[in-house]
Amino acid sequence: MQRATRPVERCTKPRPQLPGGDRMLADVLSGLRARPRSLPSRYFYDDRGSRLFQWISRLPDYYLTRVEREILERSGDAMVAPFGDGPCTVVDLGAGDGHKTHRLLRRLLGRPAGVTYAPVDLAQAALDEATARVGGELPGVSLRPVRAAYGRALRQLASQPGLGPKLVLFLGSSIGNLEHAAARALLRELRIAMRPGDHLLVGFDMVKPLPLLRRAYDDPQGVTRAFNFNLLVRLNRELGATFDLEAYRHVATWDPVRPAMESWLECTSAQSVRVGRSTIALEMGERIRTEISCKYRDQQITGFAADAGFTEVGRFADPAGWFVDALWRAPG
Ligand code: AVJ
DSSP: OOOHHHHHHHOOOOOOOOOTTHHHHHHHHHHSSSEEEOOOOOOSHHHHHHHHHHHHHTTOOOOOHHHHHHHHHHHHHHHTTTOSSSEEEEEEESEEEHHHHHHGGGGGGGGGGGGEEEESSSSSHHHHHHHHHHHSSTTTTEEOOOEOHHHHHHHHHHTTTOOSSSEEEEOTTTGSSSOHHHHHHHHHHHHHEEEEEOOOOEEEEEOOOHHHHHHHHOOTHHHEEEEEEHHHHHHHHHHOOOOOGGEEEEEEETTTTEEEEEEEESSSSOOEEEEEEEEHHHHHHHEEEEEEEOBHHHHHHHHHHHHOOOOOEEEEEEOOOOOEEEEEEEEE
C-alpha cells in the first residue's frame, strides 16, 4: 500500500517551505529591480545580524554607541526630570542591547510610585533579551514588552491604565536609516500616538569630518563588512537566493546632499542571481545599496520637531558635538 501511494505523494508534494515569506521576497525583488538597486536594511537584523551589530557597537571606530552612552550618563537626570513623582513608563523603540536604557531606568528606581519598562520590537528574541536583562538587573521595574510596529505599540500602550507619563526612547540614530520623508512620517505618527505631556528622546548622529564617518562604516577589522554580507547570507537561507558571497565587496560612500553614509555591496564580476522564480543580472562593478545612515545638522533637528508637532525641551550633546539626543514633549 505504501509503495502504491508514494509516487503520488511525490508528485503533489509542495516546494520546500522557505522561512522568508512572500513579503520578504516581494521587498527584495522590488529593491533589486530598482535603480539604484537596493535591499531593505531592516532585514539586517536576524539573530546573527543582531549579534554582529552588537559587536559593531563595541568597536572603537563606531563612535555612535559609545558617545550616546556618555551623553545619557552625563545628562540622564535632566532627561527623566519631566517625570513627576507618580508612576511613569520608559518605552524603548527597538529594544537594542540595553546598556543605554539601563542608564535611564537606574535613575527612576527608588521612587515611591512604580516604574514600567516597555521594550518594543518586532523580534521576539530582542524582546525576551531586553525583558530578561532589565528584570534581572533592575528588579522592581515592571515589565511590559510589546511586539508590534512602533506606532501601533504606542497606541496600544496609550490605552493601558496606570502607566503614567511616558518617556519614549528612539536612540542610536536608528532614525538615520530612514529617508527624511519617512522619518517625518514616523515622528508624526509617534506624536499622534503619544498623550499630552509624554516625551520623546531621539538620537541623531551629526555631520562630522569624513574620515571619522568612513572608519565608522568601514572598520579595519571588517565587522561592518560581515554585517553587510550577512544580509546576503540571510537571503540565501530564507529565500533560497543564490548570491555568491565571493563575488561582492563592501563599500561605504558619503552622500553630501542628504547627507548620509551609504553602505553597498559591489559586484566584482558579472553575476546572475536567482531569487524566488526570478533571475537578476548584475554587471561587474554594479552596486546594491543596503543602507543609508543619515547625518544631521542642528537646523534639521529643529525642523523635525516642528514638523511633527513636538515642543523642544532640550538637546544633549557630547563636548565635540558628534551626537545629539533631542528631548521633545507632546503638547497638550
Ligand atoms: C543601528 C541603524 C544606527 O546606521 O549607524 C552600523 C547600523 N550600519 N554600521 C547605523 C549600522 C553599519 C546603524 N544603526
